[in-house]
Amino acid sequence: DATDKGEFRHYMMKEIYEQPKVISACLEGRISESKVLTGCFGADSAFLKEIENVHIVACGTSYHAGLVAKYWIEDLAGLPCSVEVASEYRYRKVAVPKKTLFLTLSQSGETADTLAALRMAKELGYLTTLAICNVPSSTLVRESALTLLTNAGPEIGVASTKAFTTQLTALLITSVAIAVENGLSAEKEKELVQAMRSLPAYVNSALEQDAHIKKVADRFANKNNALFLGRGTMYPIALEGSLKLKEISYIHAEAYPAGELKHGPLALVDEDMPIIALVPHNDMLDKLKSNLQEVAARGGELYVFADKDTDLHNEENIIFTEVPKVDSILEPIVHTIPLQLLSYYVAVVKGTDVDQPRNLAKSVTVE
Numbered sequence: 001d002a003t004d005k006g007e008f009r010h011y012m013m014k015e016i017y018e019q020p021k022v023i024s025a026c027l028e029g030r031i032s033e034s035k036v037l038t039g040c041f042g043a044d045s046a047f048l049k050e051i052e053n054v055h056i057v058a059c060g061t062s063y064h065a066g067l068v069a070k071y072w073i074e075d076l077a078g079l080p081c082s083v084e085v086a087s088e089y090r091y092r093k094v095a096v097p098k099k100t101l102f103l104t105l106s107q108s109g110e111t112a113d114t115l116a117a118l119r120m121a122k123e124l125g126y127l128t129t130l131a132i133c134n135v136p137s138s139t140l141v142r143e144s145a146l147t148l149l150t151n152a153g154p155e156i157g158v159a160s161t162k163a164f165t166t167q168l169t170a171l172l173i174t175s176v177a178i179a180v181e182n183g184l185s186a187e188k189e190k191e192l193v194q195a196m197r198s199l200p201a202y203v204n205s206a207l208e209q210d211a212h213i214k215k216v217a218d219r220f221a222n223k224n225n226a227l228f229l230g231r232g233t234m235y236p237i238a239l240e241g242s243l244k245l246k247e248i249s250y251i252h253a254e255a256y257p258a259g260e261l262k263h264g265p266l267a268l269v270d271e272d273m274p275i276i277a278l279v280p281h282n283d284m285l286d287k288l289k290s291n292l293q294e295v296a297a298r299g300g301e302l303y304v305f306a307d308k309d310t311d312l313h314n315e316e317n318i319i320f321t322e323v324p325k326v327d328s329i330l331e332p333i334v335h336t337i338p339l340q341l342l343s344y345y346v347a348v349v350k351g352t353d354v355d356q357p358r359n360l361a362k363s364v365t366v367e
């Protein structure tokens, strides 16, 4: 029952722990052993063959999910993809290339700016409109031509958790479906689908760091600022981690692509500016390690989230949290979990109202 917190003190924690189950629910009926089942987009999936461009529009956490999908769509399908916050999109003149898919992301399906963007897009000659949404009866679902429901169940905590990871799961399904029509081999499709099938188990093992992260949060909770760094798909996860920390613990946080450090934010780094580094296990690993050395050299305290084969570990100024080693396509989803736990426990230490942070509403239905 969604209105029952069960064994948990807050809805947010209950929702964090529901993720393995709701990610399974999001995958259910959408993939076979080796393929994406394109029927999940509705009776007529012919639009998948025609897409030449993708425009993604959303707000807040949903926007961050869209930013991850840009990496996936351009990488797997080789199609150009742009991502924009709805409050900007709706007030400018947008150039729409031919055969562009208009994709909205929303937990509630009632966000005023996202709805306004959809209504505007419907006048602009897009190929079609697809909503990835959590609420089947929402306005966004009703007004979009196509829908892929995230199946996360009601999300009550104002800080979005399971809605985000199921959006990413739905976006991965969508990205692979588009890629299959754009030259992705059956072998690669199978590899990706098998990775998806293992996702709930990896999210579960990421949750096993709970007790460790609680201790990390005790050390972190007295900070006034934080800088989140990531590269590639980890950059949007850094943005999401910093948003979560701001929302519920009221700690000022920013996120940067790690490669931007020397272009400005490095000036902020001293012993009072902790760095949260999301370390991917790919060819950017060495580059990220060298970014971390730059931070360490300036006395910054580093909170590193990485798998153990990255050869990173606890050191004097490094607080290491192990994240399960997964196929790189799953990394952004699995790395989200420890950041949710970190912001949750920091907020608990600070005694804020975790489920109802000050000044915020669950759904922004008025501009």
Ligand code: AGP
Binding pocket: 059, 060, 061, 062, 105, 106, 107, 108, 109, 110, 111, 114, 158, 159, 160, 161, 247, 361, 362, 363, 364
């Ligand atoms: C997330 O933690 C936020 N509370 C917020 O950014 C939210 O994601 C945003 O308002 C968009 O909401 P939606 O997904 O319901 O459209």
